Amino acid sequence: MSTQLFTNAHIATGMPHSTAATTAVPQDILVEDGRFAEIGPDLPARLEAQGRDMSSAPVTDLGGRLVCPPFCDTHLHLDYAYTARKPGATNSSGTLFEGIQRWSETKSDLSIEDVKSRARTAIRHELLHGVQFIRSHADVTDPNLTSLRALLELREELKDVVTIQIVSFPQEGMYSYAGPHGEAGADLVEEGLRMGADCVGGIPHFEQCRELGERSMHTVVKLATRYGRLIDVHCDETDDPNSRYVELLSSLAYRAGIGVRTTASHTCSLGSADNAYFFHLTELLQAAHVNFACAPTENLYLQGRQDTFPKRRGITRVKELTEAGINVSLGQDSMQDPWYPLGNGNMMIILDYVLHLAQMMSFEEIDDALKFLTVDGATTMNLGDSYGLEPGRPADFLVLDASSVFDAVYERCAVLRSVREGRTLFTRRETIDSAFDDLIPEA
Incomplete structure (x- = not known):
């Protein structure tokens, strides 16, 4: 039996509002x-x-x-990473929709090797x-499903880390x-599931009309049910307060009994919707137990482009959703692509x-904040008992400075330090604060 002991650690409890x-x-x-075999004080003794x-x-x-x-x-x-400087990829308006157009015009030369190389760097x-x-x-x-094929290969190749x-x-x-050749997006989404994708995606606010957006939500839930997959929809990524696809998605997922396996990403429109609508919607979200994924830096950059002042912040109602007991997690979204010129994978940012x-x-909210990157993220990803600082679970953990x-x-x-299944993936030199002790002694 392989045994290791890590001592003298403070543990982030992960308990909400503790x-x-x-x-x-x-x-x-x-x-x-x-x-993890055991976690507690004075274990050696x-x-x-x-x-x-x-x-x-x-030890x-x-x-x-x-x-x-x-x-x-x-x-x-991952398939978009580091494509912002490709010829023709520049997003002059800084809008979501131009980003999609630039990507559409420049993605034809993708290769599996290229996607994997850029994704590995990310x-x-x-x-x-x-x-x-x-x-x-x-x-x-x-x-050709180039991006999907590349990421499926990478998922297997890097599964140990x-x-x-x-x-x-x-x-x-x-x-x-x-x-x-007449391929519909819905058919390609289904082919992706047959090839091994974990989640069904959609983008209803980008469809040509409301009816097609609604049709896509029905299709997403049907496919998720048929193939037993998770759902993650780019949903209402717009400042339009009348974009209401999160309501339809939540209702369909609730009726199908798969709300906990469903994620609505972005939902920027909720930042523009009035309180009466959100109050009504909250009851459905609580009943359905759907998850939300927020990409704050990207949507701050992309949204509000048609506003002069006051100018909207572009993100969903994280505070209100959290206070209502609805799970919210976070994402980097982009790393130097046609939608966002920055992004370095630092989730603390x-x-x-x-x-x-x-x-x-508030101090209570700050003390509770790491949950957005940890337990709330694990809930969104439906990781279950394969995640968390509990005896019997994989020994995956971080040591923070x-x-x-x-x-x-x-x-x-x-x-x-980053540890996965008991194996240290990497260590980083500790803080250099001690180097300043002689220069600037503490009072």
Whole structure:
């Protein structure tokens, strides 16, 4: 049996709205055969009292640093990464719809090797920032399904270091897209599921008319039910307060009994909808138990382009959804593509933005904030018992350069160590603050 002991760690509790977001007493972590065996204070002494011989087990002193589950990026486009500088890909207006047009015009020369190479670079950045779980959309509005084939290969090749869920996503619409040989987007989405995609995608607000958008939502739920897959829809990514596809998707998922397996991504329109509508919608969302994935940096950049002032922030109602008990997770969305020129996979930056934009800055909310990147992300991805700091579960965790959740958020701290199934993926040199002790002594 392979045994490891990690000592002297503060644990992010993950308990919603807890006044003890971080364990006050340092904890020790016993890992056996790649799984958590025990977590608690004074483990070496207790194990010795039980007659356990730990003399040959490696011991790592974590120095009072914060330990939390790995980060989840629940909305990303790996196939688009680093395409922003391709000839013809420049998005002059900075709008969602021009981004889609630029991608449509420049994606014809994709190859599996090219997609995998760019995606590997993006994944490396995410891993170094503590992400071990990624949900990536793969554009299937391409008769060759190049992006999907590439990401399916990558999912298998990198499964020991990162879990990738793939969405069969019709970027140009289920019913508005027509391929060169008459292929409909809906048919290509279904082919993607047959090939092994984990989730059914859609983009109803991009369809040519409301009726086609509604038809696509019915198709999404039917396909998810038929193939037993998750759902993740680009839903209402618009400032139009009358874009109501999240309501239809939630109702259909509720009636099909698959609300917990359903995610509505973006839902920017809720930031423009009036309170009377949102109040009514909240009851349905609570009953359906659907998830929301918010991409704050990207939608801050893309939305509100038709506004002068006042200018909308472009994100969904994260604070109100959270207070209503509805699960919200976060995503990087883009890394240097036609929709967004930045993005480096650092989810602490994404968290920082959403706390500011949603005005979730009370001490209680800050102490609770890591859940957006951890347990809430795992809920969106439907990870179940394969995730979390619990005995019997895979020993996946991060060591952050902080001693509390508040300090981790306040400092936008770095990841010092990433562990997956008991194996250390990487370590990073600890803080250089000590180098300044002689220069600027503390008062």
